[in-house]
Amino acid sequence: MRIVISPEMKTKWVRFKKNKIAVRSFWALVIIYAFSLLSPWLVNDEPLLMRFEGKTYFPAFVTYAETEFGGTYQTEPDYLQLIAESKKEGKHVWALMPLVAHDPLKADLSDSGTPPFAPSFKHLLGTDANGRDVLARLIHGFRICMSFSLLLTLLGTFLGIVIGGIQGYLGGKWDIFMQRGIEIWSSLPFLYVVILIGSIYGRSFILLIGIMALFDWVSLSYYMRGEYLKLRSLPYVRAAKMLGMSWTHIFFKEMLPNALTPVISLFPFTLIGGIGSLTALDFLGFGLEPPTPSWGELMSQGLNNLYAPWISISTVAALFVTLLLTAFVGEGIRDAMDPKSGDRYE
Numbered sequence: 001m002r003i004v005i006s007p008e009m010k011t012k013w014v015r016f017k018k019n020k021i022a023v024r025s026f027w028a029l030v031i032i033y034a035f036s037l038l039s040p041w042l043v044n045d046e047p048l049l050m051r052f053e054g055k056t057y058f059p060a061f062v063t064y065a066e067t068e069f070g071g072t073y074q075t076e077p078d079y080l081q082l083i084a085e086s087k088k089e090g091k092h093v094w095a096l097m098p099l100v101a102h103d104p105l106k107a108d109l110s111d112s113g114t115p116p117f118a119p120s121f122k123h124l125l126g127t128d129a130n131g132r133d134v135l136a137r138l139i140h141g142f143r144i145c146m147s148f149s150l151l152l153t154l155l156g157t158f159l160g161i162v163i164g165g166i167q168g169y170l171g172g173k174w175d176i177f178m179q180r181g182i183e184i185w186s187s188l189p190f191l192y193v194v195i196l197i198g199s200i201y202g203r204s205f206i207l208l209i210g211i212m213a214l215f216d217w218v219s220l221s222y223y224m225r226g227e228y229l230k231l232r233s234l235p236y237v238r239a240a241k242m243l244g245m246s247w248t249h250i251f252f253k254e255m256l257p258n259a260l261t262p263v264i265s266l267f268p269f270t271l272i273g274g275i276g277s278l279t280a281l282d283f284l285g286f287g288l289e290p291p292t293p294s295w296g297e298l299m300s301q302g303l304n305n306l307y308a309p310w311i312s313i314s315t316v317a318a319l320f321v322t323l324l325l326t327a328f329v330g331e332g333i334r335d336a337m338d339p340k341s342g343d344r345y346e
Contacts, residue, residue: 015336022332025325036143043139045103046079047095054092104140104293107131116308126310129301134311138318140293148209149274155213156270157263160220161256168228169251186218195286203289212277223262231255265337268330272323279319295319
């Protein structure tokens with residue numbers, strides 16, 4: 001199927017590219033997120049490639065038992081300890097370690113004293129109160145937080161388009177009835193619902209997305225309702241109805257492409273809201289189950305360990321940069337969608 005881009009959309013794309021800050025912020029987010037998606041292999045304490053006594057192993061991709069390396073148990077070995085002990089014993093061992101050779105779930109208690117440990121060459125951003133590497137948890141936390149927010153935003157956007165569009169498309173009594181129902185639904189206390197359902201069914205990744213998506217679509221539905229109310233009276237929509245086209249064809253193929261301005265404009269800011277919501281829930285203890293790497297959980301640790309400022313500073317800095325880059329992209333999209341801003345970046 002050939003995709004046809006309208007001249008108006010091409011103009012908006014050119015206008016967006018003129019905003020250098022927005023374009024660079026977009027690519028920065030893409031690169032960071034792409035790296036975070038590889039964090040299970042690039043931020044881990046399992047070697048990407050290891051040569052042991054003449055044999056080649058890929059521990060980051062294949063699970064090996066400790067007996068494979070001369071151990072006594074069938075469980076997976078601690079590769080850092082295995083490499084260190086093998087070198088002391090004079091065994092032939094070589095390993096290509098990941099970029100950040102720390103597992104976000106494993107505690108490092110080899111240093112003297114009690115965690116949290118201050119930043120060092122071994123732990124560039126220090127450790128948390130459980131001895132886990134802060135940098136590793138930040139990177140894995142970014143992957144989880146951004147993936148959560150993207151899925152939440154996509155699901156909420158779909159629901160907002162469908163529900164708000166149906167309101168505007170049908171109009172009349174259906175519109176009034178649905179609008180009253182949305183107002184009642186939006187008045188429900190979101191946090192209490194999350195706490196109640198989470199205490200009954202647990203706080204899994206998918207369950208949290210489902211619960212939050214039930215409320216995330218409301219604001220977008222108002223905009224889509226207005227767009228469809230405006231479009232339903234236009235001549236081309238009336239002509240499509242007279243030609244006998246199905247309502248799904250008219251809804252999605254004829255009207256939706258002309259009603260996407262609020263969707264595209266609000267998408268980055270909805271993404272920001274998703275990141276903030278998950279971080280806030282994790283901070284309050286109602287988010288993802290521990291020991292899942294979480295920015296909110298790190299911020300909570302920072303609050304409880306004020307004598308270890310590196311936990312709070314690094315987490316807040318990571319959250320600030322992420323939200324700032326996303327806001328720059330959102331501002332660029334909004335300006336591109338604004339017909340009055342055509343000469344702003346000339």
